[in-house]
Amino acid sequence: KQEVTQIPAALSVPEGENLVLNCSFTDSAIYNLQWFRQDPGKGLTSLLLIQSSQREQTSGRLNASLDKSSGRSTLYIAASQPGDSATYLCAVSTHLNTGFQKLVFGTGTRLLVSP
Amino acid sequence: SQTIHQWPATLVQPVGSPLSLECTVEGTSNPNLYWYRQAAGRGLQLLFYSVGIGQISSEVPQNLSASRPQDRQFILSSKKLLLSDSGFYLCAWRGWSETGYTFGSGTRLTVV
Numbered sequence: 001k002q003e004v005t006q007i008p009a010a011l012s013v014p015e016g017e018n019l020v021l022n023c024s025f026t027d028s029a030i031y032n033l034q035w036f037r038q039d040p041g042k043g044l045t046s047l048l049l050i051q052s053s054q055r056e057q058t059s060g061r062l063n064a065s066l067d068k069s070s071g072r073s074t075l076y077i078a079a080s081q082p083g084d085s086a087t088y089l090c091a092v093s094t095h096l097n098t099g100f101q102k103l104v105f106g107t108g109t110r111l112l113v114s115p
Numbered sequence: 116s117q118t119i120h121q122w123p124a125t126l127v128q129p130v131g132s133p134l135s136l137e138c139t140v141e142g143t144s145n146p147n148l149y150w151y152r153q154a155a156g157r158g159l160q161l162l163f164y165s166v167g168i169g170q171i172s173s174e175v176p177q178n179l180s181a182s183r184p185q186d187r188q189f190i191l192s193s194k195k196l197l198l199s200d201s202g203f204y205l206c207a208w209r210g211w212s213e214t215g216y217t218f219g220s221g222t223r224l225t226v227v
Contacts, residue, residue, distance in 0.1 A: 045218075
């Protein structure tokens with residue numbers, strides 16, 4: 001059974017800092033890994049998608065890496081801003097018994113960036 | 116472009132009342148559709164998924180059911196709500212040519 005763990009559970013930093021969020025998963029048989037952002041009371045916004053054959057993806061100040069063999073991914077946020085405050089969720093796409101796919105989520109990292 | 120709609124945004128229902136949450140997708144055809152629930156202090160849990168009209172699979176036994184009457188419509192229902200059904204319900208889709216997931220804005224359900 002696939003399990004996804006995110007560390008730390010919460011993080012508070014001053015504006016401008018570079019930071020790293022960690023995600024680990026127990027089964028390396030994944031199709032891809034996706035990082036999401038969730039604002040309080042809102043749905044999920046996709047940030048980055050890394051295919052299982054890829055090592056990293058970048059979008060603006062965000063960079064996500066994937067080491068499938070070791071079951072790890074990191075999300076790097078450069079020059080953090082108060083608007084980055086949110087919960088960040090890591091999810092891996094894995095197979096269902098029926099052969100179709102599903103996302104398995106970590107419990108998230110709650111980030112607070114103070115001005 | 117593809118969009119996903121969910122409604123209502125919030126719902127307060129008494130125990131024992133019925134439930135119907137709707138999700139529709141635009142701009143794609145034959146998507147894989149999913150219902151997830153996020154309970155307070157817990158991660159997102161897959162409830163149901165559907166690969167086509169009338170094809171529903173359940174991940175966990177529960178008080179809820181799902182239906183897919185049209186290609187781009189996914190409905191989550193209950194005949195009698197329990198307190199434990201409270202949570203944040205999210206609909207998601209994954210198209211055949213896409214490998215990423217897109218989520219709706221969610222429904223906050225409080226059962227009182």
